[in-house]
Amino acid sequence: MKLDQAYWTERWLKGETGWDIGHPSPALIDFAVNHIPTDARILIPGAGNAYEAEELLHLGYSHVYVVDISEVPLRNLKKRFPDFPTNQLLHNDYFNLEGYQFDFILEQTFYCALNPSLRDNYVRKSYELLTSDGQMAGLLFDFPLTEAGPPFGGCYEEYLDRFSRYFEILTLEKTNKSIQPRMGKEFFFHVKKKKPTR
Numbered sequence: 539m540k541l542d543q544a545y546w547t548e549r550w551l552k553g554e555t556g557w558d559i560g561h562p563s564p565a566l567i568d569f570a571v572n573h574i575p576t577d578a579r580i581l582i583p584g585a586g587n588a589y590e591a592e593e594l595l596h597l598g599y600s601h602v603y604v605v606d607i608s609e610v611p612l613r614n615l616k617k618r619f620p621d622f623p624t625n626q627l628l629h630n631d632y633f634n635l636e637g638y639q640f641d642f643i644l645e646q647t648f649y650c651a652l653n654p655s656l657r658d659n660y661v662r663k664s665y666e667l668l669t670s671d672g673q674m675a676g677l678l679f680d681f682p683l684t685e686a687g688p689p690f691g692g693c694y695e696e697y698l699d700r701f702s703r704y705f706e707i708l709t710l711e712k713t714n715k716s717i718q719p720r721m722g723k724e725f726f727f728h729v730k731k732k733k734p735t736r
């Protein structure tokens with residue numbers, strides 16, 4: 539099955555959006571408030587309804603960008619929050635995003651939604667989109683890699699191996715900040731871009 543724009547838009551239009559928690563992710567907001575200055579450029583990839591983006595703007599973060607391959611959730615966000623800057627709503631494939639640099643990328647159920655064959659590209663693309671001091675943080679599922687998905691699973695060793703090729707690992711641990719239905723099933727990670735080796 540091709541997990542392309544048509545696939546995701548159909549899921550959005552049919553309301554098959556079981557991933558949507560309906561409110562800002564407490565773990566991501568808590569991280570932002572404690573680690574991200576309000577003038578930082580923040581990207582939420584595969585953002586869906588992006589409740590976090592809305593909350594971050596309310597908290598004084600003015601450079602929050604969201605990217606989604608489907609226009610439907612971007613329209614939802616604009617409907618809920620008409621003042622959200624239109625130029626910060628990016629209707630694009632994450633892997634085609636060019637011409638932007640961010641200080642932080644916040645991840646939630648995007649990595650696990652991609653075809654697992656794209657995981658190395660995802661880490662490399664995230665590296666490219668970040669400034670030299672850029673950081674990335676968010677939640678990653680802890681269940682064995684599945685044939686069927688999305689979501690596709692992943693484990694500690696995989697995340698450590700994949701992210702440490704491009705990033706210094708600051709945190710990768712089971713979290714108690716998950717929403718209740720995901721409690722015990724997620725890692726929180728926080729990584730910082732490695733300096734290029736000469």
Ligand SMILES: C[S@@+](CC[C@H](N)C(=O)[O-])C[C@H]1O[C@@H](n2cnc3c(N)ncnc32)[C@H](O)[C@@H]1O
Nearest residue numbers: 546557584585586606607608631632646647651
């Ligand atoms: C499982 S949902 C997660 C949405 C959101 N992160 C959340 O936690 O509610 C995955 C989202 O990624 C989007 N998506 C899938 N592939 C994408 C790609 N290559 N580039 C950008 N967005 C993509 C889908 O349209 C969908 O909104």
